[in-house]
Amino acid sequence: MLGNVSDAEDLVQEAFVRAHRSLLEGKFDGRSSVDTWLYRIVSNLAVDQLRQRKRRGAQVEANDEMMAEDGNSAESRIALKELDDWMSDLAPEQRVTLVLSAIEGFSNLEIAKLMACTEGAVEQRLVRARAALRQKRNVFS
Amino acid sequence: MTNVNESVEQRLTRLTEQTAGLVARSDFADRVMVSIAERRVAPLTVDWAAQVMALARVGVVVATVAAAAVLSVAVNRSSSADQEEALAYGVVEAFE
Numbered sequence: 001m002l003g004n005v006s007d008a009e010d011l012v013q014e015a016f017v018r019a020h021r022s023l024l025e026g027k028f029d030g031r032s033s034v035d036t037w038l039y040r041i042v043s044n045l046a047v048d049q050l051r052q053r054k055r056r057g058a059q060v061e062a063n064d065e066m067m068a069e070d071g072n073s074a075e076s077r078i079a080l081k082e083l084d085d086w087m088s089d090l091a092p093e094q095r096v097t098l099v100l101s102a103i104e105g106f107s108n109l110e111i112a113k114l115m116a117c118t119e120g121a122v123e124q125r126l127v128r129a130r131a132a133l134r135q136k137r138n139v140f141s
Numbered sequence: 142m143t144n145v146n147e148s149v150e151q152r153l154t155r156l157t158e159q160t161a162g163l164v165a166r167s168d169f170a171d172r173v174m175v176s177i178a179e180r181r182v183a184p185l186t187v188d189w190a191a192q193v194m195a196l197a198r199v200g201v202v203v204a205t206v207a208a209a210a211v212l213s214v215a216v217n218r219s220s221s222a223d224q225e226e227a228l229a230y231g232v233v234e235a236f237e
Contacts, residue, residue, distance in 0.1 A: 009165050009172075016173045017180050072163050079159030086152070102153045103160075133149050 001046040001099045003084025011049060015041040025075050032113065039106075040114045048114075050092035086133060093130065094129040101126055 002008050018041055022028050028037060059118070087095050093115070100106045100114065101122075108122045148156070 005163060005165070009169055011220050012165070013145045013169075013173050017176050020177050021180065039206060071166065076160055078165050079156050080163060086156075098153075102150075103157045130149050133152075 001042075001096055002049060003080060003087070005077075005080070007049070011045050012042060018045075036110070036114065039100075039104075040116075043100065043114050046096050047092045050095060054092065086136065089136060090129050090132055091125075094125045094132070095129055097122055097125040098129040098133075 002011060016040060019028075019038055028034075032040075087098070090098065097111055097115065100111045101108070105115070108119045108126075111122045112119045
């Protein structure tokens with residue numbers, strides 16, 4: 001979602017901290033599964049972080065030293081960078097929705113529950129995201 | 142590498158496969174546990190200023206609604222007093 005392993009680790013760490021706090025405060029009502037609940041927290045945090053990134057106009061900077069230490073293959077890191085560059089112009093909600101659908105394999109209904117929106121909104125985001133990606137691919141090719 | 146003939150779906154599939162093996166650093170779980178422990182020791186500080194502002198906002202809304210209600214009652218009372226006075230003097234106002 002964020003195009004950077006380090007940022008993703010920070011985000012997931014924050015999600016676990018929030019989930020733990022919510023459990024202690026009895027805020028998790030058990031209406032959804034724990035998996036769904038955690039994905040919801042992660043998705044919300046990702047949208048927030050991508051919005052902040054857009055506001056700041058910040059680019060994801062690949063820290064070579066940190067990336068070399070993370071134990072991931074060069075191919076995976078290059079692919080992640082390619083994915084991040086390709087999706088960089090998408091609206092945060094579109095990007096998170098597309099990742100949940102195309103990469104994580106969630107159905108539109110599941111995404112709607114995760115992102116607290118309608119299935120129609122999910123479909124619309126996916127259509128727009130794919131159109132934007134197609135457009136970007138055409139521009140580069 | 143990027144292939145110009147690749148469709149959006151094909152490219153998404155390829156990048157999904159190529160990034161599937163990405164993992165967190167080996168000390169990730171430890172860092173999460175440390176973070177959870179730290180936050181538990183130091184609970185969230187209460188933002189008093191934000192709480193006061195939130196209460197003030199609620200107060201403004203309640204005061205506005207109350208003022209509107211009082212004004213409405215006053216207008217109604219004034220109107221019925223005028224009517225009673227007019228009736229007492231045998232004056233009937235006709236509005237056409």
